[in-house]
Amino acid sequence: MVRPQTAVAKGPSVAAANKSKNQRLSSAERSAYFARREAAKVLRSVLQGDTRRRALGSIKTLVYNPSVRNKKATFALVCQTLKHLAIIKDVLEAANILNSKWKRQLELVYIIIYDILFGKEISLAGDAEKFLTLRKEAIQSALARLLVRRKAKRIEDLVALYQTPDVSKPRYVRVNTLKMDVDSAVLELRKQFTVQKDDMVPNLLILPPGCDLHAHSLVTNGSVFLQGKASSMVAAALSPEPGWKVLDACSAPGNKTVHLAALMKGKGKIIACELNKERVKRLEETIRLSGAANIEVLNGDFLKLDPKDPAYSEVRAILLDPSCSGSGTAANRLDHLLPSHAAGHGADFNGSERLNKLAAFQKKALEHALSFPAVERVVYSTCSIEQIENEDVVQSLLPLAISYGFQLATPFPKWHRRGLRVFDGSEHLLRTDVVEDKEGFFIALFVRKDMVNGCKKPTIERHTKGSLNASKKNYVAPILFNRMFTMMSHCRLRSVSPNTKNHSSASDSLFHVTL
Ligand SMILES: C[S@@+](CC[C@H](N)C(=O)[O-])C[C@H]1O[C@@H](n2cnc3c(N)ncnc32)[C@H](O)[C@@H]1O
Structure with missing residues (x-):
């Protein structure tokens, strides 16, 4: 004393x-x-x-x-x-x-x-x-x-x-290429730590578990972001091209927003939409730290954005990472330390009523994202392990997505853990496992190309937003359309196959479209 x-x-x-x-x-x-x-x-x-x-x-x-x-x-x-x-x-x-x-x-x-x-x-x-x-x-x-x-x-x-589970996992660091190149970041971090480059996610570095980097100058000046591997896969799966207009639908605290900005090399425009006023402050802080100059913050409800409004009608890619149960990152958030977990009430936190509500919102948000007229790619992600928030959401929107001309693409084709086998096509989905990969994430990627190898896709009648039943009634049209699209696009399919060396762009290596 x-x-x-x-x-x-x-x-x-x-x-x-x-x-x-x-x-x-x-x-x-x-x-x-x-x-x-x-x-x-x-x-x-x-x-x-x-x-x-x-x-x-x-x-x-x-x-x-x-x-x-x-x-x-x-x-x-x-x-x-x-x-x-x-x-x-x-x-x-x-x-x-x-x-x-x-x-x-x-x-x-x-x-x-x-x-x-x-x-x-x-x-x-x-x-x-x-x-x-x-x-x-x-x-x-x-x-x-x-x-x-x-x-x-x-x-x-x-x-x-009162034992707690082992939550030790590597420390992942995403290099913010708007401020620093990967090799310089590796050189700098190697002064203190063992550093490896991740072999799948570009610009992601792996450091030993337990490294405390919060006060490291590269973190405090925004040259690197402390972002997990699965979380870093989301924007990379979307791979927006520099110059595009992109919408991050549910964006705070903004880790994926600034990742998008880095992938777009600061060119084009990102609209970062966030409902919660308090969380907008965190979003703005993340953007400031990243040095990105092409992000417009919108404090509002994504569901209320009018896709036909000229401000959004040219959006070509949407990142949809909506509120979810967070069951895949509970250990990350140290939820195992909370009394509800110790008392074995963890399941209450994800009780069926809450999950149903979340899933209803997630479906509405995905349906809305798919309805933007110029959108070519939509990535849907959660940090949940629940089927109801993941495969079920995708499956329920798939008929509508197909009717709009979207296909499920396979993000990170080399990644071994795919969606639960609950519908045909779920093998395109990506999952990370809460035990094996230390956090449970889910990623689905919808891709629509109006031009395939120079051929214009046949136009099909677009359903208006909220007409999910109508889309089911007209389901024959998308199936026919898909057959035609498959016949036309086999060359494209080969050119984007993960085994092909001749990728047309860097982004192609991160996903391939399977019809
Ligand atoms: C999972 S977090 C997003 C995390 C973010 N993508 C990142 O990587 O940093 C979901 C966010 O969506 C916001 N949100 C929920 N409903 C929304 C809505 N209707 N419109 C816009 N944002 C919404 C929440 O406030 C929350 O900040």
Whole structure:
């Protein structure tokens, strides 16, 4: 514990040294005091979101909010407190020390008790710290009784009873080619880490698990983005060409938006649509950091954009990454630390009512994306492992998509994990596995080409938005159309096959169209 130095007669240099030591210690105390309060605030949001099964943001998102000053200490405190939360709650109950005042500030109490029992010896700075430190004996003896009751010899054994899954996975870094080329990024990062280039996703680097890069200058100046492999596959699967007009339908916090900008080499235009005003701020921050100058932010509802409006009628590619259950990245977001997970209520979070609502929105959004008149490519992605949000959404929209002249293309043909075999064509879909690949993502790519090897495709009547039933009634037309298209496009098919060396553009190597 930090204690003030007793004043004893000393020479001037010793006194000066002590004075500066006291100042250093008090500034460390001050920063610990604030870190505990920042951590308590984050913990409150996390726990409230968990109780309502409606998270405001992941732990990481909340901690990396610009308002949190001491991010590293706050993140560590929140994660460690969550990891020990069940024990802390049992100890608190047994010690029975809280009055109504402190019961209203439970998150701060949890954080301080974590520090008292498992963390650093804390100073008396702060009312809550003072209150709990004075009751330290009661707290420690409650822990001792808990150890006996749970037949645990050591604290670590007790913690092991609340074991958490292994979430170690490589740290992926996407190089922002608007600011830096890949080889320079590799050279720079190799000064500190082992770095490999990913063999499938361009501009993606693999670093060892656990590398903390949040404060690295390449991250803070936007030269690289901390983006997972599956997430980096989405914009790459869409592969918009430089100069195109592209719409990112549900865009915040903007990782995929700025990836699109890099793929388009800053040429053309990206409209980044986002409904949530608060999240628009994060989106704007990501765009600023990326240095992209061709992104227009639109705070609005994607479903309400009129595809015939001249502002959107020339959009050629749409990235649709709508709100989803997030079940594929729960470990990433540290959801396994949350009480609902520990209590085995994880399934509630993705209860059927919530999933049905999400799937209904996802279908509407995909239907809307497919209705833009000039759109040639639509990528649909989720970070969910649920069939209802993935294959089922694609399957239900496939007749309409085909009637508009779209085909399901195969993004990253070399990737081995494809869609669940629930309909013909699901082998074109891409999945990543939550255990094997450490996060569960889903990608579907719809491609429409009006010109195939110089031949104009036969025009078919376009169905108006919302006429899904009509499209099913006229289903014979798309089938006929597809046969004609297949006959005409076999050359194209060969030219974009993954085995062909002679790709017409870099983007072709990332997906091929199968009819
Ligand atoms: C999964 S997140 C997108 C993540 C983003 N693509 C990225 O990679 O950074 C989905 C976003 O869609 C937004 N959203 C939900 N409904 C929307 C709507 N109707 N129109 C526009 N945005 C919407 C949510 O607020 C959320 O920010």
